[in-house]
Amino acid sequence: RWNPTAVNSFGLPSLTTCPGRTGFCASCYGENAELRNAGVSELLEHNLGLLRGAGDDVDAITALLANMIGRYETHNDNIQMPPEDRLFRIHWDGDFYSEAYAHAWARVITAHPTVQFWAYTRSFRPPVDVTPILAPLPNLALYLSIDDDNVEAGHQALADHPQLLAAY
Numbered sequence: 001r002w003n004p005t006a007v008n009s010f011g012l013p014s015l016t017t018c019p020g021r022t023g024f025c026a027s028c029y030g031e032n033a034e035l036r037n038a039g040v041s042e043l044l045e046h047n048l049g050l051l052r053g054a055g056d057d058v059d060a061i062t063a064l065l066a067n068m069i070g071r072y073e074t075h076n077d078n079i080q081m082p083p084e085d086r087l088f089r090i091h092w093d094g095d096f097y098s099e100a101y102a103h104a105w106a107r108v109i110t111a112h113p114t115v116q117f118w119a120y121t122r123s124f125r126p127p128v129d130v131t132p133i134l135a136p137l138p139n140l141a142l143y144l145s146i147d148d149d150n151v152e153a154g155h156q157a158l159a160d161h162p163q164l165l166a167a168y
Helices: 021-025 029-036 040-053 056-076 099-111 153-162
Strands: 086-089 116-121 142-145 165-168
Touching: 040 056, 056 099, 142 153
Parallel strands: 086 116, 116 142, 142 165
Antiparallel strands: none
């Protein structure tokens, strides 16, 4: 069994952090993982609890995220990981639940240009649209999760921000 040497992904609870969820999300793999695997739900709730404790204070949220990414970078430096292998997935479960949270990620991503970040999101229409915040970042591959329920908004976001990617 493969055991990672560094945490290179971050997750949050699926339902409570997905303001853009659609009917398609009823079969969410993340929610299924939370239900099937002991400890997963507790870990994700812990992550969310720390972030929610910071409220909408972008500086406080940024500090929490920067600490995590700083540890990832230190590990990479210690093992002399080449820059092209420094990949970090934001949200293997969950999503950008607020614009303040997205602004914090934008600061962290900008501060770590040698890491290639990537994320899927459904937060590209009201009540939370993170695309103007995150689309301009050159070291973030942001995939819009598009289905029949949000296809119009997805196409509009792609037209407004051509650097975004789409996952149908």
